[in-house]
Amino acid sequence: MVSGYQLFADGDLKHETPFWAETVFNFRRVTPLDKAYLPPHNDGYFFTTLLAHPALYLPWLIKRFVGNGGVVVQRRIQSLLDLSGKYDVVVNCTGLGAAAIVNDNTLQPVSGQVLKVVAPWIKHFILINTESELVYIIPSSADTVTLGGTYGTGNWDKTPSKDISKRILENCCKGVPSLKHAKVVGEFVGFRPVRPTVRLEREVLTTPKGHLQVAST
Secondary structure, rough: EEEEEEEEEEEOOOOOOOOHHHHHHEEEOOOOOOHHHOOOOOOEEEEEEEOOHHHHHHHHHHHHHOOOOOOOOOOOOHHHHHHEEOOOOOOOOHHHHEEEEEEEEEEEEEEEEEEEEOOOOOEEEEEEEEEOOEEEEOOOOOEEEEOOOOEEEEEOOOOOOHHHHHHHHHHHHHHHHHHHHHEEEEEEEEEEEEEOOOOOOOEEEEEEEEEEEEEEE
């Protein structure tokens, strides 16, 4: 669990209560007392929520899956039809791979670059919505904090940009000046699979080897 603030510095003086307000803990609007020590903003919320670290959470899930009798198979396929005759049901969540496997060319990568810094004094997350971008400061372990972020549509480059890292650090330091003393220990780029609409479909593929039920997300 982690607590923190979502702040708006986008010109709007008041934002509606979000639909997810009842799904988090301790939700409230920021107060004049909050404004005394928070970055400049027009409106904002405080809340407590769950925080999952994929680098820790995903290996734990795999360990739990295998421990309950699951089997992990790694192999390259060209089409879902390659699985026919071996499995009855396939859940297709291939992300960016769906472009090749199921000919879904609406998918695009949206790159996100982040920094990891050592800042054990940061205990709360801060998300700052501005006119042009989202700035975020999120504690990610006992000592490290994740700083972001970017949203690069159609960008396949996995190489961290020094210019972008500089901009991220400058933006975060504007919000929390003490971060200028934090040591940078990592720069990372990841891809988010994005498509124009949500895909939630069920279909049955018929092949000489039998029927294959496919759920696509």
